Amino acid sequence: MKRFIVILLLVAIPQFVQSQDEQAKKELTRLLDDFLEGAGKNDLEIHDRFWAEDLIYTSSSGERFGKEQLMNGVRNAEEDSGNSMVWSAEDVQINIYDDTAIVAFRLVGEAYAGEKNTYLNSGTFVKRNGQWEAVNWQATKERAK
Template identity: 55%
Template sequence: MRTLICTLLFTLCAAQASAGDREQLQQKLDAFLAGAAGDADVHQRFWADDLIYTSSSGKRFGKEVIMQGLEAAKGQPVTASYRAEEVDIRLFDDIAVVAFKLVGEDRSSGEPETSHYFNTGTFVKRDGEWRAVAWQATKIPAEDN
């Protein structure tokens, strides 16, 4: 009986921890996308220092390149916004895979131009903080949106 109670308590605690981690990751993703178009602090907190990022154009780089790009764009008007749809968060202890459909809207030409990407991020929880260590972005062809 004691073993059964311990097992039930462990299962309940693990389920609550998983729900909390999912909520943290969803909030982290939402906050990131809300500030992704130019807020260097948002990027600093989102990406791990040892990030491997593969862009939709097939280029691979790390956090340093992202941060340099933000620094170079500093002071320019923000004309893009982003949101996540169809978010799927899968937890594996202190590792998580977050897959979603990214919807980007660019208003730099005056008329909104919408693009769609499949994004998959791998997060590691270090010192209680989730950080993206790997990222893959794939542009969805317009006919498949």
């Protein structure tokens, strides 16, 4: 009987962990998609939800700042509706490590005027109080091919 229980646990535990990882990947994919949709509209709420209070952000221009400076930038951009972009994620990779996750993807920004920019982004997320939030972010402008 003990052998049966051990075998059952050896089979069930990896499936449970895989199921949790898959659920986390779905949550993070949805969060990223919602964020990118809102970011194109300078949605202050989605930015506030996405970024952790202790965020460390390294921009593609080489500047490092936190959530407060980022949120100030969003507030200022709200007033300038002429720079709207449609953002999407390609080649998304998500690695889960318990309540921490790494999300890497190609960020594609398309302006209504036809301009297109691509960035290689990666973020570290931590699950706090049942919600994923970005605590670290790195954006790198992709080289022209």
